[in-house]
Amino acid sequence: MLYLRRYYNAGRMLGLAFPLAMLLLFFSALPAEAHAILLRSDPGKDAVLSTPPSQVSMWFSEDLNPSFSTAEVVNASNTQVDAKDSHVAANDPREMIVSLPNNLPAGVYVVVWRTQSADDGHVLRGSLRFSVAQADGTVPQVTGKVAPGTGILGGNSASDASSGQLDGSSFFSFLMVTLVDLGVVFWVGAQLWHSFVLQLHDSEAVEQQDADQRAVARFERYFALPILLLLLLANFGVLIGQGLALSSGDWGQALAPATFQGLLFHSRFGSFWILRLGVIVIALVLAAFASVVRERPRAMDSILSWLNLILSLALLTAVTLSGHAAAVSGDLQTFAIVGDWLHLLAASLWVGGMLYLSLIYLPVIRHSALPERTRILLSTLAHFSPLALAGVVIMAVSGPFNAVVHMDSFSQLITTAYGRALSVKVLLVVALLVTSAIHVLLYRPRLKKASTQYDSALSQNEAGTADEEKQVLAVAPEAKQLEQSVGQQTRRLTTVLHWEPLLGVAVLVCTGLMNVFAGSLLPAAASQTPTQQTATVKPYHGTFPTKDHQYTINLTVSPNRFGTNVFTVSVLDSKGKPDTNIGVSVYTQMLDMDMGTDAVNLQPDGKGHFSAQGDLNMGGHWQLRVEIRTPEATLHSGTVDITTPF
Template identity: 30%
Template sequence: MKRLLGLVLLLGLIAPAQAAAHAQLEETVPQRGAVLRQQPEQVVFRFSEPVEGNFGAVRVFDASGRRVDEGDAFHPGDRGNEIAVHLRDGLADGTYTATYRVVSADAHVISSGVVFSIGEASAAGKTVAELLGGQDTGPVTDAVFGVARGLQFAAIAIAVGALAFLLLVWRGVLAAGVAPAAAATAFVRRHRRLVAGAALLGAFSAAAGVVLQGAEAAGVTGFDALRPSIVKETLGTRFGTVWGIGVVAWLALAALAAFALRPRAGVDREPAAPSPVALLAFAPLAAFLLLLPALSGHASVQSPVWLLLPANALHVAAMSVWVGGLATLLLALPAATRALPERGDRSRLLAATLLRFSPLALCAVIAIVLSGTVQGVVEVRTVAHLFDTAFGRAVLVKLVLLLALIGLGAVQRRRVLPRLRVVAAAGAAPGGAGLLLRRTLRGELLLIAGVLAATAFLTAYAPSTAERSGPFDRTTELGPIQLQLTVDPAAVGSNELHVYLLNPRDGSQFDGAREVTIAATEEDEGIGPLDAPADKAGPGHYVANVALGVPGTWTVRVSARVSDFDEYTTRVEVPVR
């Protein structure tokens, strides 16, 4: 219980304050705050990388909150990094708000919006954040999606690793003659159930992942995302295609395991492991599953792909060899030892198996460390990012858990394995050595569950080098006036600030301010105040631009002078990444 509580506390460190995204908005047509003489035919958002969105991805609203877009979102000129929507004909003069909710190439959902006007600017109505507020899946769906990712990675590790154990470890154990017929048969039967069970878990979690990704993209609950139209559109996205193929691959692997992993008699009528040729049938399925996290995540889209993609695949493969081997030792090997009547035979079987698995596990650990270091350097870059970004904190937690795992592995190599050798040579029962082995294996699997959970968080977050937040939205009081402040994207660099002044009685725009001034300060770094000239974009609506040079908590001061003698001031703290 204490270990589990500690694990929960560690994983709590990686919960982000706000959602992250990877693709970045580079340009809009019309531009932010533009006042156009004529109505445009369409609204276009241009991003730093390809995006996908068919689920009402781009919407345009008038000042009353009614939608004025027409038709589905589309990619102008088949350019994947642009997404647009047509506007209805005959729009009246006034101010409009265009919002987007799209899926970036690494499966992250990003959203924000811009305000523009036709003819003469008017009251903007609801803010971007308010218009996007109804497009949220909620914490339950987000949490279940995280669980589905974790189960998918666990299934990959157990199934592929168990197959590797059969090929690289168990065949050698049989050749050593320490696993007679009863033990070999019991092992193969339990091993087959382990692989088939992992495959069914993988199929279920992959199917759930497709549905939940559709929920994220469409901004609906998981149950609402079961609609055939949403599932179909999700399968057309990068993530949906990869995980949809994953469902088929898992079902094929389960069927193949039921057929190819059956106990069979060798030439001497003793049960034998499946031949290398039979195991080769698993190779294409296993290879795809090892690539699944990379193909549906950051590694296949973040530069340099030539380095990150193979590093990620090696990382998953090495982790699978380690995790799947441990699962086999804990869940399948005991069936073999219990089938042996002599206790000395049990010790010899345990020792022979560990002697073959131990160097394999050591090689896997080295590969995990090397590949993980490559990915960490590229995706985190700085030590500071390990602490001030959700992605970095997930990497840090995963690193701590892996170090603990390596420590338990060292206990096995230095304490358990030598003691098993001694009792095996003496023909004695495993005794204390066997008990210590079970305890270390259980501890390792518990820590591995934490590693897989941290990995699920990593795939949900954008890398530290790409993480962004926003738009930030806050409603507060400005004297007798209600103030709504939007900062977009609330990230280091150029930010657009929207100030809305409202009458608190009826929520109408307050247009009695003679002058509005805005300034930003980062007190911890001693920066500012940076003045941001505010331009009036409509009744009670002011727009300003300011460059926020460092991450941290910025204080935005908004002042409104309403007469020669009255001026109201308030301060809003804005988290900037």
């Protein structure tokens, strides 16, 4: 009956996990944004106007924090020309407006904007270009040495996380986010253990009950307060990291009271950050009480356990509501938040549970006699397995579909640093699944079989009498051999159980990287120094064939930085001769996040080249597709990936 009850409990857990996972299957692949991305503007991108506009209006994908969302308009000489009154519209939190002076002269203008999402707190910079034509309809060309938009709103800072560089300030943000994830997963996992593994233990064995009580006491005495204090400090670190992103790595500005005030009281991110802080403080008070008052009535232990469980679920909710899921717009927001909450719960069930098993439970039973230790370990793992299995199911189903939200193609798993971090995470999860399968399907059944035989042999020895002395002597060597086998297999199993949480921690480290860069990871060279990162920008020159190898494309992008660039292409036919009787277009696509595809139609210059001005709206990893149109209306294209710095 005991085994039937365990299988029933496991089935009940799976029965709950699968419907929830199916909800994620259908709803986690719906569009979500990781930043407040520019959707449209007036004047439009690359617009050529016959009359100067009175203002620039921009509409973004998420609600904006008005304290830190701003814009500047500069001319071809990189001089600010707007009225310095950029603001978020009072009637639309996704619209930003900046006024322009009357009679703006003819020329090329670049609008540089910086947004902070009111939902998840992430910062993004970008630009758009428009032109005011002269009376004859022509537009003056940009001839200055400094490209318009250079150095505006911290755009040259290598500390900007959206540039994809893991320098000092972005590493600090990564570290804080990772510590929050680790602390939440471990602490919530411990509460789930106390409520659904230890309290529901149906064993009447004294040694089992004693081990459970000592595990709770070990967690309360040595781990609860340090974990919560670390969470408290890391939570403040996340806020400071937001300030660093806004101030382009300026620690003085990031720590200024005005920065904290703007972050906390002018965005939903700040509201839920305060909720996170409140939950942690309450949990700290309960942990301090449990640490000081160790002799408590059984009813008090039950009350503390349930209060901590409620706080752990509240903490998961607060972390989710201050993350990417809260940035999904419309009716889909609820489903996205539920999906993200379940994914974090799954990590707590699986990774947090393994951390508890390795750091709390295994040390408690380490000094028990071998037969008792084996029985306790097998019984506890049998109760933990349904929780871990529910976490595995939810995480395995939700993970790939959450990845689809941020990735447009499989090639991005290799061509972008975000994709490579995700690839490493996937490999680590696979390794974790394989390791778990080995211990559940191989090591644990072998240990259970050997332990049953060993207990049987011990029973025979204890039942022996003086008249059965020969039989007892025959059984004793067998019991000794079985004892050695049980000891060896127990050590093998516990070794695997110590390795599993290390893989889980590595998974959370990858998650921290992806969270900090929020889809903007770039292929950064680890050997680059900060000096190299801010060195003079050089134009891109590249030669590559079309997919059908009928043409060779020579492409130049100058100056190759975020903002306005000149795209120049020359085309050689299969015989290596220049071909000018064609049409050429360049299609630009940001690989680090979904910003759509823009087209730049190149014009012949009469010297065998085709060129035109176009925008790369932010620093990052871009894919350029050059399309060649022949007089016979056939299309030939080739693609190349480039890295564009700020």
